[in-house]
Structure formats: C-alpha cells, structure tokens
Amino acid sequence: MQRNLTTKVIVIAAIILLCVYGIIGLPKSMSELRANLERNIKLGLDLRGGSRLVLQVQVQDAVRADALQTIERMKEEMRKQSIDFASLESNEPASIETADTIQITVKGIPAQKTTAFRSMVADRFATWVLTPLNSSDYKMTLRPSELISLKRDTVERSIQTIENRINSLGLTEPVVQQQGSADSDFRILVQLPGVDDPARVKEIIGTAAVLEIVEVKDGPFPSQEQALSTHGGVLPLNTKLVKNPARGGDGVSWYLVSRNPVVTGRDLRNARASQDEYRKWEAGFTLTQDAAKRFERFTEANINNRLAVILDNQIRSVATIQSKISDQGRITNLGSEQEASDLSLVLRSGSLPAGIVYLEERSVGPSLGADSIREGIAAGLAGLAAVIVVMLVYYKRSGINAVLALALNTVILIAALSYFSAVLTLPGIAGVILTIGMAVDSNVLIFERIREELKSGKAVVSAVENGFGKAWWTIVDTHVTTIVSCLFLFLFGTGPVRGFAVTLVIGLFANVFTAVWVSKVIFDFELRGRQQLTTLSI
Secondary structure (H helix, E strand, O other): OHHHHHHHHHHHHHHHHHHHHHHHOOOOOHHHHHHHHHHHOEEOHHHHOEEEEEEEEOHHHHHHHHHHHHHHHHHHHHHHOOOOOOEEEEOOOOOHHHHHHOEEEEEOOOHHHHHHHHHHHHHHOOOEEEEEOOOOOEEEEEOHHHHHHHHHHHHHHHHHHHHHHHHHOOOOOOEEEEEOOOOOOOEEEEEEEOOOOOHHHHHHHHOOOOEEEEEEEEEEEOOHHHHHHHOOOOOOOOEEEEEEOOEOOEOOEEEEEEOOOOEEHHHEEEEEEEEOOOOOEEEEEEEOHHHHHHHHHHHHHOOOOEEEEEEOOEEEEEEEOOOOOOOEEEEOOOOOHHHHHHHHHHHHOOOOOOOEEEEEEEEEOHHHHHHHHHHHHHHHHHHHHHHHHHHHHHHOHHHHHHHHHHHHHHHHHHHHHHHOOOEEOHHHHHHHHHHHHHHHHHHHHHHHHHHHHHHOOOOHHHHHHHHHHHHHHHHHHHHHHHHHHHHHHHHHOOHHHHHHHHHHHHHHHHHHHHHHHHHHHHHHHHHOOOOOOOOOOO
8 A cells, every 4th residue: 555655656746847847847047947938838829919810812823723734734645646626725713703614625626536535535634524515626624523622722732831931930839720611711810929020921921932934935025015016916825925023223024935834833842042153142943853854855955045934923034045954943133132031931832822812910919918818817816716715714624635636737737738839828728727617626526525425424544435436437427528528619619719628628637637646645645554543624
C-alpha cells in the first residue's frame, strides 16, 4: 500500500514539473520568464490584437484556365491523330455566377474523322461532355461533378498557397480557413494575430504571382489602338495584347504575345532574390525537369525570336533568344531587395490558382485584447476565489483537497495548450472558467458520496473507497456527454467556437485525472496507517 502510494506521488510530482516546464521553461531571469510565457502561451486575434481578412476566390479563373489547358492538350492529341479542325476555342466566364457556363467549341471536324474525334474525346477527355452542334462542329462542357470538384480544389489550393505565404513571413499562429459553404461562397478567412498594419501581408496574399513566359509576336506599340490598327483591327488567332508598364523613364507600351505560354508558374522548382552584375535586384528561378526540357526545345527552335516574362498579366521583361535555355531564368527590373524577396516568396509558395477579392478587412487593437485578458482573468479569479471559499467552508479540511486538485487542473490545462501550440482566445478563457466549474462539480459528487457512506455507518477508510468508486461512473457519464457535445462544436463550429471546444475537452480530461486520481491519492496520503479512524473533516 505504502509503495503504491509513493509511486503515485512520484507520478503526480513528475506531471507537475512537466507542466511547469511547458509553461515557463527554465528561465534565468524575470525578463526571460516573461518571454517564455509569451512564447508558450499564444494569444489569439481577439486577445492579442491583429487583422482579420475575408477573401473570395474567383473560381471562374481556374475554370477558364482548365479549359485553356484542355484546348492545348486537344490540339496536341489531334495533331498526333491527324485530325484537322478549323478552330478550337472556349468562352470566358466573367464572374463566379457564370463559371458554370464554361464550354469549348470545336469547329471544322472532317466527316471522315468524326469517329476518331469522338473516340479521342471519350478516351482522353472523359471529364468533358461532347455535344454535336452540326455535322462538323461540337460543344464540350464540364461534367457537373468535375466542375464542383474543380471549384473545391481551387479553394483548397488557394488556402494552402496563402498559408504558405503567410507562414514564410514568420507570423505567429495565423489562421487560414474556409468560411461559409464550400460550393457557393468560396470565401477564405485569414486572421493575423499581432499584425496591426496588414498592408504588406495583404499585398503578398493578393499577388496572384501568375508567371508566364510567352513568345512575342509583335511590338512594342505605344497604345492598344495602334496595335489593333496595325493588324487590321483584329488580333491574330491565339494572341493577346499585354501591357508593359512605364519603367526607368520609358513610357507605357504594349506587346502582342502568344496566348499559349511556354512555361508557367506551375513549372517552377525554386525562386530566390539576387543581384545582377550591375547590383540591381532580380528574382532568379529554376524550372522543373520536364519544364526545363520543354523550354530547351522551344528556345533552340526559336533563336533570334523574342520572349516575354509576364507576371500577373503585366510584362516584366522582354529578351531575344540568343541560344537555347535550359532550367534557369531571371525576372529583372525589380526596384528593391524587398520587392525581389517578396516576389521570390510568392513564386516559391506557388501561384494562386485563381484571383481573389477582398470582401472584408478589420483590425483589432491590442488595447481591446488587453481589456479582454484583464476582464477574463478578473472573472476567472473571482470565480475561483468564490469556489475556494465555498469548498473550504462547506467541506472543511476536505475542501483543501478539492482546491489542490483544482489548482493542478488549471496548471495541466495551460500546459497542454502550450505543448499543443494551441492559441488561447476569449472563448478559450470561457472554456477554462467552465472547466473550473466542472472540476468542482466532480469533487462535490465524490464528497457527497463519502458523506452518504459515513452516514450509513461505514468506517472512514471504507467510506472514502466506496465514495470514489460509486462516484466514478457518474463522473464518466457527465464528462463523456460533454466531450461528445464538444466534438460537434469542433466539427461544425468556426475558429473561436473550436477554441472553446478544444479548451473544454482538455480541461475535462485533466479534471478526470485531478478530481479522481489526484484527489484519491491525497485522501490515501492523509489516511495512511489510520485504519481505525472514526471521523473525517468533510
């Protein structure tokens, strides 16, 4: 008995030391203690202050891009199978509401190639539904299930890309998650604790970083009107006009480039900021193995032709191909080291699959968070003090047992939040306070059971044993039902609600340990060697 009790005391002491280490570490000074507390106990947006952004993903961009990629694949496949066609193009949905109207129109399929064309589409492009318009023309539309999947994937990739970019900035515990319906709203919630001026972060998030390296067909032109008049008012097939912004004293110009890029941002393997031989900042990038081979073949076949590096639909640089290029390139004309670093960051984290629009931007000052912390702590301390007084007055010396268990419960809860790198929010503080109430409730159940056993004439040691044993299943029932409720809160709730659920669940597990196991050890320690004891202060 004595050996088991000693082992339990050692286990409890080890857990207490582990919890204290998780909260404050091994500080050597008061300043280091405060620094450890700030690092280990992370505060959410509502407590620390920061910025809250709501973005909407323009999924029609991704749908349109998928159609263009499908067109390029179809052209290549039709060339392999010697299937002639007059034109192959898609419409351009202008908004989220019209994204479902995407379609590809194929014209001029020879009658003798109809069977081969239909077989090719069925085998190679099964995600599209082929509908004949007449004997030589066809319409292709995305299957509804594929369209839904594409939209969801676009939102998920946008979340991942934005999260990568924000994490690269070293921000503490940012929150990036979907808001609203996955199939209709396409919204992303971004919370940035500690960021009072989100201008730079917002710029980095909003930079689509859609990189394209394309062949230059003609230009430069001083205006769009002159470019159109040069070509008889109609742009050549599969070309577009792209703006070259004013730089270094040169005015705005326009270039006629191919719609089909040779290399895109998806082909990048890495990107980094650097300086050229004139100490000017640039962003160098490295291509993947497949893209490098494709780029090498193109540049070798187009020596003395021009290439344009286009970023977010604006020309960054235009150069003449002097020899074949393999796996590396540069984006020049960058104004500063900051610009080069930011551009490299967004290129490394990947291009956003679609554009984004800011629907809401809100800043929370740290003073409001400080008020919330102060009032939350005050409420918690007031409640804790009231509970301690009631337990000591009503249960006498046994109330000390409950107070010790309650203090350990709080320490374990805060340590768990620290070890799990969880963010403490205002709802989380509410969860801590509720946990205090449930911990007291467990002690009340146990103490009342012990009182009933004593009233029935049981010896003190036997009454304590039976009291804990009979209260055990009642405590388990109440905790399990609460944990199930928290599970639903976590599954269907938003960030703050989830924080409340997580904090409460951790507190409930800690409560089972402290109110049942630790409290029982304290009773056993007090009653050791006193089997004939006839009274108990409870």
